[in-house]
Amino acid sequence: MSLLRRTASWPLTLKVPLLVAALVVAVAAVISQVVLSRLAQDQEANLRLLTNAYLDGISAAALPAVGRADVWEAFDALDRARSQYAGVEARYAIIALPNSTVLAASDPLRFPVQSTIPSDLQQHFPAADGLAIDSELGRAWLSRTLRQGDSSVGRILAEIDIADLLRVRHQVLMTLILVNGALAVAFALIGYFALKRMVQPLGVLTRYVENVRDGRVEAIPDQHGRRLSSEFKHLFDRFNSMARALNERETLASHLAEQERYAMLGKLASGMAHEVNNPLGGMLNAIDTIQAHGDDPAVLQKSLEFLKRGLAGIRNVVRAALVTHKGGSNASVLTPGDLDDLPFLVQHETGVRHLTLDWRNRIVEPVAIEGPAVRQIALNLLLNACTASPLRGRVFAEAASDDRALRIVVADEGQGLPAELARMLEEPAAIVAPPEGMSGLGLWTCVRLVKRLGGNIRVIRPATGTEIVVTIPFATEERLHAVA
């Protein structure tokens, strides 16, 4: 079973040729068996014919001599038969008298006249007239009773060397093995190359599907579509249709993201107006105070400082909005300052919900990473955390870096991120469009940006709320260039 499981994972280009070779070998084995069996039958039939002719010849020549117990004539018949019967290689032949003594033998030294035929030798010969074959020993034993009228006057016994027949069988077997082996290998090779050529489009398709997984959706160029079988042509067409659809969705998604940015800006603008409006009343009061009591240096100084603080707050808010909208001066570098003003952008949200924002920017020097994108990621996560947090809750945010990557942690005390959104954050590979029913595009935009920057998002579920950890590697020269 484990072998079956292992082979199940083998490539088709290996499995099919091996299967073909195995089938050829199996068929060859059956055919070989049939051929050899038939050959053995034919050889045995021929051997019977030849040995019958041999025995007939000796019988005719020796019978009169056996009747007279004529040693020489019996021997002469055997001796002359030695070279007269092609295909019958008699190792010895004996003419035995009814008392099992030798009248004459072709090998008189082994079977002297009047000697008794050894019993261990006699057992090889068939009791009745006929042929007994022992393929393992490569021998056949013949027996023929010599009769005058109804009386037996003796027997002809002969041992035949059938090594040549067995050699022919062996040669046929070897030939079958060689030919069938060569055929099996040839079929396997032909199958391998043919199948490799046939499934080549699958490799192309697999490569382009892999590209999709890596976020690059490209249609398969026409050059790969030439000389395709109808099945693969149809498959390529379907893939290209899918690629086009995905690209359209990507374009749409980009538009959506852009709109989201504007929506966020609108939201920021609304918050910003609120943030600007708040100090404006105080500032107008300060102006009124200056106008009324401007002569008093202390009042004047105090009012001016109030105005300065108010204007500085407005400047911070406006600058943050501008940076968010237009981007920083150097898009390829993230400076500590790029993240410092984020609390200003969310102060409206924190203010409305009376949240406590624990913001820790631990970045102390510029890092090679796309600043505006990181800023948008952090801002979206903060806004999302604020939205998810209960009234008077606490939002924790931290930005830090080590030698290789930037890490942004945003935690809230909300109900917890829904599983579907968490999965979207952690497994962004197949996400090209916002999940259905998603209310905002903030998290989805985060996912797209992190994916673009080559980073990843991890969602931690503490006892309360959600902690989102974004890790973004520092850009190499090539990646910076590519991203720019």
Added chain:
Amino acid sequence: MQSAVRERDAPRCITTRRYFLQGAAAAAAMSRLSSARAAETISFGLTPVFLDSDVELLAMLEKYLTRQLGQPVQLVKRRTYQEITAMLLSGQLDAAWICDDPYVQYEDKLALLAVPLYHNRPLYQTYIVVHESVKAQSFDEIRGTIHAFSDPDSTSGYLITRYLLALRNTTPAAFFKDSFFTYGHRNVVRAVASGLGQSGSIDGYVWDVMSEREPELIKRTRIVYRSEWLGFPPVVGLQTARDTSISKAFAAALLGMSADSLGREILSVLALDGFTSATPDLYESTMEKWRVVKAQV
């Protein structure tokens, strides 16, 4: 098998002889018949006294005799000496190359036409040979072996061994474990070389020639006994026909063989030097041995 040999021992020769003695009355008529058919085919009987297995040799011999005699000559072969002897004595053959044993048996009925010269002498020996694995070094040491004889009417292939046994007051059945006839000297060599027989009685001339021509066969045999020199198997005709033109022409053809190119070719194949005329006393030694054997049975 031994009983079969016994049946073929000397009594059978006597029986055979009696058979032909009964036919002796017809001898004169046969002679007349033989001389009257000058233009007919002449029959020449052959026995395995020489290397008769060479078909080309037989063709050459037939061609040579036909040419020399001016008449067609037919070579007649039979498996046993007895058959050829019977055919000769019954007038079915004009001449025959027979063993010296049948000649001495029917000396009074047969006339010597020519005798081969082997090493320039009309003599040959009997060899007793054994298989290379047999340790026997003398005739007496082959006791208990299975013995291969050539022919019951062969001097070298049977009579001499039988004679040696008679001198020892024994018989083949008692002396040998078993014995059999091969009806050919070459077959004796085959039988002993293969081990079918551990010992054998063979014409020394045949063994010598085979040792040059078939050394692989001969080297598996070893001579343990050589007999005295005996008269070489002769070419004979019927005594009653000895003065006929055919017999004379036949003798002349054989005696002149060494002067003829085809004849020399034949002699070369036979490993003989030629033919010579001889008198019956050449076979005195054979006759003596036959008598000894005859006396035993």
